[in-house]
Amino acid sequence: MTDVRAFSDEELTAFLDGEADDALHAEIEAALEHDAALGEQLAALDVPLAPIAEAYEALLQDAPPMPALPEPVVAPAPAPRGRWAWGMGTFATGLAAGLAVAMFTGFGTPEPTPKGWVSFVASYQALYTEDTLALADPSASDASLQLASVSDALGVDLSGLPQAKGLTFKRAQVLGFNDKPLIQIAFTRDDGTPVALCIIPAGPDAKPVNMGQAEGLELARWNTPGYGFLLIGGTDNAPLQQEAETFQNWSADIAT
Numbered sequence: 001m002t003d004v005r006a007f008s009d010e011e012l013t014a015f016l017d018g019e020a021d022d023a024l025h026a027e028i029e030a031a032l033e034h035d036a037a038l039g040e041q042l043a044a045l046d047v048p049l050a051p052i053a054e055a056y057e058a059l060l061q062d063a064p065p066m067p068a069l070p071e072p073v074v075a076p077a078p079a080p081r082g083r084w085a086w087g088m089g090t091f092a093t094g095l096a097a098g099l100a101v102a103m104f105t106g107f108g109t110p111e112p113t114p115k116g117w118v119s120f121v122a123s124y125q126a127l128y129t130e131d132t133l134a135l136a137d138p139s140a141s142d143a144s145l146q147l148a149s150v151s152d153a154l155g156v157d158l159s160g161l162p163q164a165k166g167l168t169f170k171r172a173q174v175l176g177f178n179d180k181p182l183i184q185i186a187f188t189r190d191d192g193t194p195v196a197l198c199i200i201p202a203g204p205d206a207k208p209v210n211m212g213q214a215e216g217l218e219l220a221r222w223n224t225p226g227y228g229f230l231l232i233g234g235t236d237n238a239p240l241q242q243e244a245e246t247f248q249n250w251s252a253d254i255a256t
Contacts, residue, residue, distance in 0.1 A: 005031070012042055117177045118221060118230055121184075121198050122214035125232050130192035136170040146172040153181045154199060156227065156254055164246040166190050166239060187233075195233030195240070197247055202228035209248050211241065220244035224251050 007015075007028060014020040015028045031038050138146065144159065151158045153174045163169075167187040175182040183199040207223035218240045219232040229251055231244045 007031070007038070007041075016042065117182065117200055117228070118214060118219070120177060121182070121196070121230055122217060122219065122232060125194070125196050125217060126215040128194040128196075128233075130188075130194070133170040133186055133188050133194055134192070136186070138169070138171065143169050143172075147185075150174055150183045150185070154183050154201070154227075158183070158185075158199075158254070160250065160254070161185065162246050162250045164243040167195060167243060189234065189239065193234040193236075195231065195243065198230040198232070200228045202226065209244050211237065211244075220248075222248055222251070224254075227251070 005027070011020065011024060012028070015025060020028065028038075032042075147158050147161060150172045158172075161169075164187070166189050168190075170186045170188055172183065172185045175184055177200060180201050185197040185199075187195045187197070189195060202223050204225050205223060206225055207221075209220050209222040211218070211220050213219060214232070216235065217232050218234055218237050219230060220240055220243075221228070221230045222244075223229065229247065231240060231247055234240060
């Protein structure tokens with residue numbers, strides 16, 4: 001049985017990048033013909049270039065025209081080999097354009113889309129488990145005090161909060177987003193699923209209930225004049241729709 005030499009990650013990376021000398025390149029190619037494990041090792045080291053190329057091409061679409069550059073006089077380069085051989089034209093063009101855009105416009109990558117308050121609430125709610133609120137069991141007077149506190153922070157009376165079928169009140173607290181009070185009223189369903197009703201000051205336009213998903217959780221959002229509402233929790237759409245209807249009817253009455 002022929003012994004198979006163990007290649008280092010540096011040697012394999014050089015092979016993938018087309019930087020291995022002829023002897024090493026030939027040795028690795030020969031080993032690949034009968035060593036499946038070596039192929040897996042190479043695959044683990046390989047970097048997928050397609051997403052990078054796509055990112056630069058997307059950036060290029062919004063870039064200003066690149067200024068004309070003098071034509072360099074260079075000797076023909078040998079054909080690339082290894083992972084850079086495929087997709088070289090597209091990636092090289094995108095990379096050059098991306099660098100030019102960075103030099104002449106002052107940016108290298110697109111700015112991420114800012115997150116809204118619903119995204120932040122969904123990320124927070126995704127941390128909740130059935131155990132998070134299991135020990136919260138406020139008395140009627142404690143619940144009234146909490147609702148009075150968040151009412152003062154929001155500037156609207158929430159004391160008439162309805163009891164949605166299947167939901168048990170657990171707590172009410174004041175959070176914040178962009179210097180606005182963000183009220184979170186937490187409930188659990190009979191099966192322990194945590195659900196939150198969140199309220200934040202918003203614009204003057206009313207908007208109907210819109211169902212959706214975020215962070216793997218079902219949600220319903222709507223607006224009354226002056227306030228935005230979000231009900232979020234669980235992965236079952238049916239109970240959330242019924243709960244949202246209860247709170248939406250109530251929210252229409254408290255809008256001023």
